[in-house]
Amino acid sequence: MNERVIQMLAEGTVDTVYMTLVSTLFGYIIGLPVGVILTVSDKDGIKPNAVLYRILDVIINIMRSIPFLILLILLIPFTRFLVGKSYGTTATIVPLTISAAPYIARMVESSLKEVSPGVIEAARSMGASNWTIVFRVLLVEAKTSLIVGATITLGTILGYSAMAGTVGGGGLGDIAIRYGYNRWQTDIMLITVALLVILFQIFQMIGMKIASALDHRK
Amino acid sequence: MSVIEVKHLSKTFQQKDLKVDALSDINLSIEKGDIYGIIGMSGAGKSTLVRCLNFLERPSDGQVLIDGQDLGALDEKQLRAQRMKIAMIFQNFNLLMQKNAVDNIIFPLQIQGKPRKEARQRAKELLETVGLADKAKSYPSQLSGGQQQRVAIARALACDPSILLCDEATSALDPQTTESILNLLKEINEKMGITIVIITHQMSVIQKICNRVAIIENGHLVEHGNVVDIFNHPKSRAARELILRDATGGGTASFGENAQVDEIREGQKLRIVYSANSAFEPVIANMILQFGHPVNILRANTKNVGGVAKGDMLLQLPDDRELRFKMEDYLKEKGLEIEEVDDDE
Numbered sequence: 001m002n003e004r005v006i007q008m009l010a011e012g013t014v015d016t017v018y019m020t021l022v023s024t025l026f027g028y029i030i031g032l033p034v035g036v037i038l039t040v041s042d043k044d045g046i047k048p049n050a051v052l053y054r055i056l057d058v059i060i061n062i063m064r065s066i067p068f069l070i071l072l073i074l075l076i077p078f079t080r081f082l083v084g085k086s087y088g089t090t091a092t093i094v095p096l097t098i099s100a101a102p103y104i105a106r107m108v109e110s111s112l113k114e115v116s117p118g119v120i121e122a123a124r125s126m127g128a129s130n131w132t133i134v135f136r137v138l139l140v141e142a143k144t145s146l147i148v149g150a151t152i153t154l155g156t157i158l159g160y161s162a163m164a165g166t167v168g169g170g171g172l173g174d175i176a177i178r179y180g181y182n183r184w185q186t187d188i189m190l191i192t193v194a195l196l197v198i199l200f201q202i203f204q205m206i207g208m209k210i211a212s213a214l215d216h217r218k
Numbered sequence: 219m220s221v222i223e224v225k226h227l228s229k230t231f232q233q234k235d236l237k238v239d240a241l242s243d244i245n246l247s248i249e250k251g252d253i254y255g256i257i258g259m260s261g262a263g264k265s266t267l268v269r270c271l272n273f274l275e276r277p278s279d280g281q282v283l284i285d286g287q288d289l290g291a292l293d294e295k296q297l298r299a300q301r302m303k304i305a306m307i308f309q310n311f312n313l314l315m316q317k318n319a320v321d322n323i324i325f326p327l328q329i330q331g332k333p334r335k336e337a338r339q340r341a342k343e344l345l346e347t348v349g350l351a352d353k354a355k356s357y358p359s360q361l362s363g364g365q366q367q368r369v370a371i372a373r374a375l376a377c378d379p380s381i382l383l384c385d386e387a388t389s390a391l392d393p394q395t396t397e398s399i400l401n402l403l404k405e406i407n408e409k410m411g412i413t414i415v416i417i418t419h420q421m422s423v424i425q426k427i428c429n430r431v432a433i434i435e436n437g438h439l440v441e442h443g444n445v446v447d448i449f450n451h452p453k454s455r456a457a458r459e460l461i462l463r464d465a466t467g468g469g470t471a472s473f474g475e476n477a478q479v480d481e482i483r484e485g486q487k488l489r490i491v492y493s494a495n496s497a498f499e500p501v502i503a504n505m506i507l508q509f510g511h512p513v514n515i516l517r518a519n520t521k522n523v524g525g526v527a528k529g530d531m532l533l534q535l536p537d538d539r540e541l542r543f544k545m546e547d548y549l550k551e552k553g554l555e556i557e558e559v560d561d562d563e
Contacts, residue, residue, distance in 0.1 A: 116310075116312070116315075118308060118310050118312040119312050119313070119314060119315075121274060121308075121312065122306070122308060122312035122313075122370075123325075123329075124274055124301075125272055125274060125304075125305070125306040125383075126301065126302065126305075126306075126325070126326040126329055126373075126377070127298040127299060127300075127301035127302040127326075127329060127330075127377075128298070128329050129298060132329055136325070136328070136329075137314065140314065140316055140317070141314060141315060141316050143316060144316075214316075215316075216315060216316050216317075216318070216357040216359060217315045217316070217357075218359055
């Protein structure tokens with residue numbers, strides 16, 4: 001294997017990590033508040049609002065039921081509008097973020113709903129406002145579960161970023177498609193797959209380490 | 219003026235098409251310094267009632283006055299400020315599991331906006347008050363149930379409340395731990411002058427520390443008054459049931475207990491309550507000698523009711539009506555408080 005290929009794989013790895021991390025970050029910027037609103041506005045939440053919950057619920061379900069590849073294509077005009085082009089790593093961040101956000105909102109919702117209603121009631125009995133309950137009780141008590149959720153999300157987005165390679169998304173997935181599929185260079189495809197597996201393992205390991213270090217429940 | 223006054227309080231829950239009356243027309247007044255017990259079987263509505271006292275549950279009808287202030291007239295912000303003066307502890311402690319003991323106690327002080335340093339100092343003092351000075355850095359999962367409840371009590375005291383509500387606070391604890399938590403509550407009541415409201419299904423808890431008690435059955439207040447009076451002369455069926463059930467070994471019915479209850483049903487029963495100092499004369503033995511007919515002692519017990527030792531005995535008298543009346547008169551003559559126990563319980 002020559003130097004050019006090695007350099008290409010190294011760049012692809014960096015691109016993949018970049019896409020995954022940035023998309024997850026943007027995904028959380030949208031998904032975390034939405035997850036909080038879902039939890040708070042649900043019928044057993046601290047400020048039930050059936051209409052708001054239903055609207056968010058339906059939007060999230062619609063977005064999550066569109067297959068990622070199709071979303072990728074549907075979003076091309078929007079991506080072009082936002083980034084100026086529809087291919088390459090930075091452009092791929094747009095569909096990745098949009099597909100990750102509703103997924104993240106659901107993850108956050110399920111984590112926050114694990115917080116014991118008794119603890120929330122205790123906070124209310126102390127005169128805590130809903131704002132205080134969200135920031136000092138829900139997000140703090142659920143932090144372990146939120147980090148586990150983020151780790152799972154990161155793994156999923158890593159997989160999606162590789163899928164984006166089929167439409168010129170850049171990163172390891174792109175390399176696997178162009179060399180492995182289009183040019184029958186199986187060895188390069190296998191190496192990209194191995195790199196993806198290694199990346200996944202690293203993300204998973206770091207995430208779980210952080211989660212268990214912060215958990216005081218046991 | 220009463221610290222807590224409940225007027226015509228009702229609470230109805232709407233479940234689909236079904237309306238459930240959890241509480242109907244409750245009237246109570248709790249005075250400063252009281253340790254007020256609210257007792258009832260599970261599902262009687264006592265937990266709903268205690269949540270109405272700090273408006274965690276909004277009553278459907280009626281008023282709750284705290285130091286004369288109608289909670290229903292307050293807006294959300296004023297209500298939150300009022301709640302800081304009404305602390306609450308729970309059956310399952312409800313501590314923040316991801317925070318250590320000291321941070322759990324700091325939590326309500328943070329809500330109040332106290333400076334961090336001052337809050338930490340206060341939390342340390344409170345840990346000392348509840349006897350856990352060495353557990354400041356421990357997380358709830360590293361503490362026993364009793365220790366967790368102590369942290370919860372320290373947390374409840376952090377904001378200098380005038381009222382402490384206890385929702386089945388000892389129900390998840392073993393008898394020794396229950397005893398020590400009750401002693402702590404009594405100490406808090408005496409030293410800090412905090413009015414305490416205790417919700418429980420255990421008569422033993424009421425007898426141990428309460429001075430007044432209200433009995434709730436199916437959402438109705440069936441009886442209330444001084445603990446000693448109600449223990450001596452329970453008027454309502456619910457009160458009698460709670461006292462008898464407690465005497466036969468507490469909460470859950472075992473097989474042995476059921477068998478005993480069946481046997482009791484066959485004869486005429488009489489419950490006798492006496493102060494310990496009247497136990498010098500062997501009244502029962504003398505009665506048997508005088509009438510020449512045996513009576514069956516089904517149960518006898520002494521317990522501490524509000525600091526006074528009280529004897530509590532259940533007798534099975536002969537079926538012969540005339541003899542029975544004579545025996546009852548004899549016991550009354552000796553100055554014992556007697557009461558017939560119904561068979562329909």
